[in-house]
Amino acid sequence: MLWNALLLALRAIRRNLMRSFLTTLGIVIGVGAVITMVTLGNGATKAVQDEISSMGSNLLMMRPGQRMGPPEGAPNFKSGDAEAIQTQVGGLEAVAPTAAKSVTAVHMARNWSTSVTGTTNAYFKSGNWRLTSGRTFIEAEERAGKAVCVIGETVRRELFGSGNPVGDSIRIKQFSCEVIGVLASKGQSAMGRDQDDTIVMPLRTVQRRLTGRQDVDALLVSVKDGVSTGMVMERIKTLMRERRKIADGEDDNFNVMDTKQIAEALTGTTRILTTLLGAVAAVSLLVGGIGIMNIMLVSVTERTREIGIRLAIGALEGEVLLQFLIEAVVLASLGGLLGIVSATGASAALAKILKVPFLFNPGINALSFLFSAGIGVIFGYFPARRAAHLDPIEALRHE
Amino acid sequence: MTTASASFGDPLIELSGVTKTYGRGQAAFQALRGVNFVIGEEDFVAVMGPSGSGKSTVMNILGCLDTPTSGAYLFRGVRVERLLRKERALLRRHYLGFVFQGFNLLARTSAQENVELPLLYRGESSSARHEAARAALSAVGLSGWETHTQAELSGGQQQRVAIARAIVTRPALLLADEPTGNLDTQCGREIMELLSVLNREKGITILMVTHEAEMAEYATRVIRFVDGRVESDVRNRERR
């Protein structure tokens, strides 16, 4: 009986291909939207999580000013601040002062706009950077402010193509700078910034040749594993208030952020966004279900005579009900399948455009499919029951 | 209800004191006012009478599509008016065949699939359905037209497909309400010839409503209705 009902339902769908397609369209779009949203959202979450793990040890970032954003007249840090923190606050892995500057780097006929970070060897440790070739700075280079640099993968690619740059030089402003190492690629940050688009030089080199100042923009402090970052933050704040001569009762004119916390907050945000977008998409799936019900109801009216014929020649009410129900379920499931196929294509393409990883999620695909089949049952039942309860005499008389 | 050859002695159909009232109270209308007749196996009955005399009403009751308001309808000794809706549907499925004035084939469906449909509801295998449908189409003279759909067939051909669909289950009774009503005289005659042959050669009992005296001549018996009652019930001395 089930098999026969399926056969009859498939025949009815085939007899009206165009309408069948339009019926499923709502489900196709609904399922497609849900899966695309969730897949992209999961990709974005994954990107943030990857960045958290690439940040390695617990990293604190210190900037002048009270909050994120422009420092608003607060004095920059001094080079000595890094050493003071390193020696006077316990439980630290490394403290790296940084001074940054946007520049155009040139090698032969190629040039590339990027930013230079002046810092110490501690930067590589605190930022969890590794080298693919070459070396980091030696002490003499840091002390003398030699024109040497370690470049990121993007800079290497843009200036050297497939070549190995170690030992070669690039020109920045008026000076030539020897490439001594290449950083291993980290990819995009959660904010969408290309972390490999960077050049790292000794702090003194940048201060002398690029910024012309003695101060530093920011301090990166990495905390040893197992040491409470909260406690370290408090100690650093106390020390810095002393060094910056801030009176009691006055606000800090610098801020210390726990980057891991920020990234975790960001993961939370993308999760919430994913859920929200998924929910919006789920509403469109519901609308798709109502579309199916609407068209099935129209179809029952349109096919009243057909139903009358079926009842007259021996169909039981239950069989007519089953046929219409199966029609709805088959249509909805087909819509679900089409939605999965188009969502896989769309989210793969969008993931590429938005530069988030594409993660095929079997769970959400299976769930959407089952959900669309369920929609077929729920929204198909009412029209099917109406069809089955038709009076055959009336139905046969129907024009 | 067991097999098609049940209960010796009982006639195929027996109506006694059947009435049918449509509506209630002031609006009530008595379409049948006490109808009595007996139809034996292998009869070919033409039902005639003016419009509104209750012919279709009695056909619907005989076809188990409707129930009488009072009176008894015995089908091979079974009190049909006491059956449940589902039981009447099963009786239709196993013992009755319908031919309508408007043919009523499924649109965009081949002749073959139309004819197979009643067998599908009877749960017969795909090969049995196929065989039986081909045989039925051949019996109505439509071999070679299996794949044509309703839109590709003439009125007469559509009615032949409908007859094939009605006889494919080897029904005990074929009910036809004005089967030639939508056809020209020539096509109508051909359909009547076909019914006559089916009655004579396959022994199918036929009950047919018609307006036209010429068509009634093919039957072995004519029941005439007036105002919801049987006015006359005569055997044709010789069928055409």
Ligand SMILES: Nc1ncnc2c1ncn2[C@@H]1O[C@H](COP(=O)(O)OP(=O)(O)O)[C@@H](O)[C@H]1O
């Ligand atoms: N469903 C119905 N409701 C009310 N009156 C009906 C209904 N069906 C038929 N009638 C009335 O019953 C009478 C007999 O109808 P019918 O059996 O169709 O006549 P006919 O002999 O022309 O086939 C007619 O007067 C018709 O108007």
Ligand SMILES: [Mg+2]
């Ligand atoms: Mg009538």
